[in-house]
Amino acid sequence: MDPARIRALLERVALRELTVDDALGELRSLPYSELGFATVDHHRHLRRGFPEVVFGQGKTSQQIVAILQELARGGGNCLVTRIDAERAETVCRSVAGTRYDPVARACVLEQQPFEDLGRGVVLIVCAGTSDVPVAEEAALTAQIMGNRVERLFDVGVAGLHRLLSRRELLDAAEVIVVVAGMEGALPSVVGGLVARPVIAVPTSVGYGASFGGIAALLAMLNACASGVSVVNIDNGFGAGFSAALMNRRRATP
Amino acid sequence: MDPARIRALLERVALRELTVDDALGELRSLPYSELGFATVDHHRHLRRGFPEVVFGQGKTSQQIVAILQELARGGGNCLVTRIDAERAETVCRSVAGTRYDPVARACVLEQQPFEDLGRGVVLIVCAGTSDVPVAEEAALTAQIMGNRVERLFDVGVAGLHRLLSRRELLDAAEVIVVVAGMEGALPSVVGGLVARPVIAVPTSVGYGASFGGIAALLAMLNACASGVSVVNIDNGFGAGFSAALMNRRRATP
Amino acid sequence: MDPARIRALLERVALRELTVDDALGELRSLPYSELGFATVDHHRHLRRGFPEVVFGQGKTSQQIVAILQELARGGGNCLVTRIDAERAETVCRSVAGTRYDPVARACVLEQQPFEDLGRGVVLIVCAGTSDVPVAEEAALTAQIMGNRVERLFDVGVAGLHRLLSRRELLDAAEVIVVVAGMEGALPSVVGGLVARPVIAVPTSVGYGASFGGIAALLAMLNACASGVSVVNIDNGFGAGFSAALMNRRRATP
Amino acid sequence: MDPARIRALLERVALRELTVDDALGELRSLPYSELGFATVDHHRHLRRGFPEVVFGQGKTSQQIVAILQELARGGGNCLVTRIDAERAETVCRSVAGTRYDPVARACVLEQQPFEDLGRGVVLIVCAGTSDVPVAEEAALTAQIMGNRVERLFDVGVAGLHRLLSRRELLDAAEVIVVVAGMEGALPSVVGGLVARPVIAVPTSVGYGASFGGIAALLAMLNACASGVSVVNIDNGFGAGFSAALMNRRRATP
């Protein structure tokens, strides 16, 4: 619920356009109405640019449609992650304005125009082409949260020159998300080149003793470069979200 | 090497107070002189507030003294992590101006006055008293890198009221470091209360199936709250360093 | 075999309505007749309210029907766990009186009316909507064993207010089952709020480094709150069964 | 927040006693302050029979003495777990009334007379002599929390007759704690013999592929008998605490 709506409601109470009982009823009808007043959720809605997020994995398209329609009523932007093309088709057909990003495997419903809420650019770096879906999930998440996003893809450590030749991108970024599978070495290299926060995302790309991303995860946790923190395997959404928080201009009190 | 020194050197060349050969020699005498010119290290020294860091674990006090004396010549601040009281005594006696923080198990040599380089406050939260050494390592690291630091200790999830009664601290922080062992649940709870970046630090505190911090590490990687990223087990230094990068005001170009 | 039946049998022997040989034959025809006399199973049947349970996973619908028909002859309640809708349809069609609970993924055959055998209420708490199937398996198990069951769902630690706003439910429960995946933090929080036994059920909900529930399992084993014990991953049945034992009024000797 | 307070607030807005801005501010500041958390600790102290507990591992005797003296002021019973004989001597000498149990490796300060708060007997079963320290920690914990405790030790599954010859003890118990290392089979066997809650405690006893208790832990989580829940490796305290909660007579409201 957006604060303007609460303010409007209070003003209508002050103007006697709305009875106390009706106002109370309206406040109660917010999510978690059983709380009396949805304090925390209220706070959450006060944050500009925070999308409503549905984790699509393991949900049917019917379930997603129902949740999305409910969330969309709030008027904010909505993001559905981990959704394949087949289910996405149903969702896009059922919820007007929703579009599907097949690379990021996500549906987006943008009801609010893009507003740049960040201090600078969020740069998404990835090691190989197989890491692109996770990288795009991060990019999409950061973008919908009000960040300018740039991409530097396919710059794995086995061909360092590709990375090094684009140093100006690294130097210009406010926050850098680095996505890599296999041996997960890229965040160490990037972290050694810049003095900005690096969010490392291990991917499940690899085979044999990569163990579904564990090799990359461990490598990133042990990165010899300082300033690297790590999110869960394949968690592009989490990386994009964290990057958005780091890049965000603080609301003036 | 601090940029003022390079500028001064160049000016002396311009003023013919220094010959080109001598200037070249002086530039070469920087660390990694074999590079011809220590490009990257040079860049590193340009960053205000970055301390020189020695990882003390596995080094003798003699080795630490030697390294610290070398680093101290640069005129910046120095930090020695993972050093016990016994070795620290030798170090403090041998390198003038060095003090020991027994809780953080670190030596500090502050040659530069504190300058606040951050946008706001870095808050260090920890779950139990056994987590304090790691939390203090994070706090000390952030402080020496030019950040105002506040602490909120002993607020584990088994006694939520202690955390909840200090919400104003959480709300006011620019970046939050959350340190916890055992089940590692605290970052999820903190991440659900604030809209700021949370850096989670698992500690090796626990026994039995905590497996030296793996239980907490896995919990933090799987935190249900968005905006949480994770560093290595017991890596207070890494958390403090990342927090400093996130809180840092961007140098104007 | 219910003790009333053994008593009736003995009385018919005493009344000479039944010869010793026939009585012996009938006693022998109980399960594990090869034991001479099925001491242990006999004991098991003496317990009021204990359902016969079929673990449905990996069994064909034909196998389940056969076992269920056999068990149903005892006249008690029967529970089939881990059965999908397709196989359940066959089972319900073949064994009269059986109904399917699609959320708990279980079939129930209630041949005995509900009798409250517990001291109080068994409360089933779960963290997210994906944990509901396991939570419902626990609820159904406890209910069929003669317990009043209440539910508190979707109260994960990233939104603490939802849990905290329902404290009266937590305070009123005799035993609490807490079901959670991902970082598995909820049992620690619940265990810190109440002075009742908490049975923690890790679920395989999550991805990446959740490792099919290991992250949640380890977190729960390391819960910093006292009074928490843990069952196997996704083992809603085991949790409901344990809760029923804990809540049970002791039979008077 | 209770709706009456929100209604009052709205009424003050309607009456123009409160400006819209102030009302908005007050709504924003509500989060958890209404949840009455200050009473939580209070509640904890009200609970009869709950000892104050100090986890002694990794603490110096000086630290333990300081904490124990602080806790003792409350007038309740106190328990220090995981403390070796050497540190215990200092503690007992420094805090009057404290005694050391060398088998359970725990210090006890009983300031309140024993009061039986349980419904029945808590039975502590253990498999081998090496498991006795963990079993005694459980026994001591349960005893100090107001439970009658009985012991059935050295009844491992490789010599079943020892267990089976004492069935009357098993049958009479209200709650059973089963402590075992190595293959951890005993809880399954005990759980198959009784219809009471079984709390399984894996111990780190064993060698080779017992992996410090993991073998026993996994076995217990997979116990084929229903009604078994598990605590952390070597966590005798946790088992005794859980058993006390399960055995406890409910306080009348």
Place this chain on the structure above:
Amino acid sequence: MDPARIRALLERVALRELTVDDALGELRSLPYSELGFATVDHHRHLRRGFPEVVFGQGKTSQQIVAILQELARGGGNCLVTRIDAERAETVCRSVAGTRYDPVARACVLEQQPFEDLGRGVVLIVCAGTSDVPVAEEAALTAQIMGNRVERLFDVGVAGLHRLLSRRELLDAAEVIVVVAGMEGALPSVVGGLVARPVIAVPTSVGYGASFGGIAALLAMLNACASGVSVVNIDNGFGAGFSAALMNRRRATP
């Protein structure tokens, strides 16, 4: 190489029938040719009762048919393990005399009449009905290798009376194979009751933290009863084979 040959070689050198260079060359060329390896396979074929074995998993029915036809030419018995019904149908149709055992999931081609080669009976014990396929694979293997086989199925440790009531079977066996999944406790119990070799077979039966049989495997390796040795998870064939070797009457020299 037998010393007589070296002596002969040296004598030829002494007699100048062989140059030093040629002798050196011959000494160099000796490696293993003297070790009589051609006889190894020969020995294998001489062993009465050893079937030819095809590991069917991962092979097409065409591949199995080709191998089986080749092996069958030797006139001995043949066993195909890990083959499902569909592929087995093709195999049985293509290789005359082959029959399929759907429980053991194995094809058998018995070209030799059964001859009892053992000292006594091989007893196959299993814990639950889900363990039966592995148990039957063991039974079939032992039987085709010339052993009298008896079965004692569904005697898991949660219902000890079923096992205990058949002690005469345990006492009479020469070798006992014990098959169990979940917590894998049965071999410890059986090993404690008899003074015969016990071969433990963990099965992948179970869920959650059974980890596909690891829980049972670890339990069996840590069995507190002496005389238990272990084969790989689900390796009924290996257990049957080992049992056959243990039970075998030694060929008279």
Place this chain on the structure above:
Amino acid sequence: MDPARIRALLERVALRELTVDDALGELRSLPYSELGFATVDHHRHLRRGFPEVVFGQGKTSQQIVAILQELARGGGNCLVTRIDAERAETVCRSVAGTRYDPVARACVLEQQPFEDLGRGVVLIVCAGTSDVPVAEEAALTAQIMGNRVERLFDVGVAGLHRLLSRRELLDAAEVIVVVAGMEGALPSVVGGLVARPVIAVPTSVGYGASFGGIAALLAMLNACASGVSVVNIDNGFGAGFSAALMNRRRATP
């Protein structure tokens, strides 16, 4: 319970010598008392050649002396495993007739003359000199249980000729114990050369990714040669015990 007793009971009911209630009570009280367990330990003592065994690890010399003195009263042989030289000295000084084997790290008290109870020879094979202590523990165990033992040491797979040159030893053995650390390959090779039972003992010898014997353990469980079964890491005693059971001449009834 034997049916005659149940029949007698029923007849007494029929004759009104026993009330129905008393009969019901007697049926309930039957559990395992009829299973003759008192004889189990008795049986154990009847077995010729079975030593009393004390697992010395983690026990003080005083504890070992006390247990050993108790066991020695039975007049049989006694074995103390996992005991270092220092504690052994006390034990040998305190219990007359006890000798220490420093390689096997075991104390032996032989009160009975050696009697060959086996069919043939138990051969102990080991890969490297570091594996010898475990091998000697196996040898000593087998010897004290009445077996002729031979040794074939230091025949690792990296120098096959050493093993192959002693094939006659392999061929002559009734049972073979193979002890190896590092990659644990030796049991596969030995198992491929003979048609006798092979008991594989992984040792914790190795470094890095040998993980204290896990590498060898896994290799042995996956041995491509049939007829190999495995005991726990470093479990020389268990291997010797199993070998003794396999080699044992059956007692004539």
Place this chain on the structure above:
Amino acid sequence: MDPARIRALLERVALRELTVDDALGELRSLPYSELGFATVDHHRHLRRGFPEVVFGQGKTSQQIVAILQELARGGGNCLVTRIDAERAETVCRSVAGTRYDPVARACVLEQQPFEDLGRGVVLIVCAGTSDVPVAEEAALTAQIMGNRVERLFDVGVAGLHRLLSRRELLDAAEVIVVVAGMEGALPSVVGGLVARPVIAVPTSVGYGASFGGIAALLAMLNACASGVSVVNIDNGFGAGFSAALMNRRRATP
């Protein structure tokens, strides 16, 4: 950056041709641009015999076709690994000159005639028939990189005579690739027989506690024979590539 350029820069400062600010800026902008990275790829293309490689796993046939067509334009040889027959058919039909090797599961486009670039023969050894696909991937890779390749298949350690009877092949090879699953013992045995580099390839062949190749991987890392190095599980390509590098005649400068 070569010192001459820095000298020139300093001289221009001395000559006032360059302001101090501009010099400082130029020094800052240097990073890696001087390191000549544009030549890295160039070097790669200069290497005779290096194929362009596409990792086919997880790519659609359309994606593979597009990449392959792009790569083929370079005129060199191309290799597509991890591609099944179905996708390969499309690829072969779409890119002229491409052929499919169904055993190695790879597509090859040889645009350059075979040129022997090696010093000797690369020998590919494998343990069982199930290891052949990985072995053939290694063979194909080495062959397309300009190596004479020989094969020695199905020589597992359970039948050593097969390996030993072909020692001349082992002795003649320049580099040996050894492919094995299950217990992974073969590289140790081969490494003990020859004085040439051995590249060990663990395969995921096996079941139960082979854990998809981990058992073999660990065994190979712990090989007691010196001279063995290891590549990832099932990584035949990597082994063939490494073998080609080792066998390669050095280009004359």
Place this chain on the structure above:
Amino acid sequence: MDPARIRALLERVALRELTVDDALGELRSLPYSELGFATVDHHRHLRRGFPEVVFGQGKTSQQIVAILQELARGGGNCLVTRIDAERAETVCRSVAGTRYDPVARACVLEQQPFEDLGRGVVLIVCAGTSDVPVAEEAALTAQIMGNRVERLFDVGVAGLHRLLSRRELLDAAEVIVVVAGMEGALPSVVGGLVARPVIAVPTSVGYGASFGGIAALLAMLNACASGVSVVNIDNGFGAGFSAALMNRRRATP
């Protein structure tokens, strides 16, 4: 045994200076005399430059002295790895000509003058100063086996310029050993820069989730650069030995 000695012996037989019996006796007195003739070891001694190696870990100085004195009699070079300064002092004092390398933690007895047996240079690269002991063990091993060795130390991926500035060393090497702990990324980077075989050595350097070198080991097995093979954690000896085999000029037949 060096071939010259065998030739001399044969010549003395030819000259009748030595009887056949004496010659046979002398041949038999070689190591593994029980073989009749030590075929394999003979072969091993024929290889020029192969040192005798003693793995010092877990051996007393007395044991090492005894073995070393025995080996030294062969007249070749000897290497003792994994030996600390204290034991080394005894060894050097007892075996004339032995020197200790405290960084490599190895003793060397060079009885043969250095002879360059390699095609080119073996380059040893390491990431951090903590990796130096393992790197020096590799260097020493390669050197004593007749290789020119160069070093490139402290060139971790967090400061790429240090590595890149020495590319000429990388380009000039015949074989490259890369030693790294923590995230183990260096082999990938080096492997991407050169077209020579890279032997990766993970070290146990690191903390937290480095798990004693597992993180680095996994990273190296998953190296995205081709041409990288891996040895065991901290196995500098194995890497140096493999490098020596790869660099070795083939003996002309």
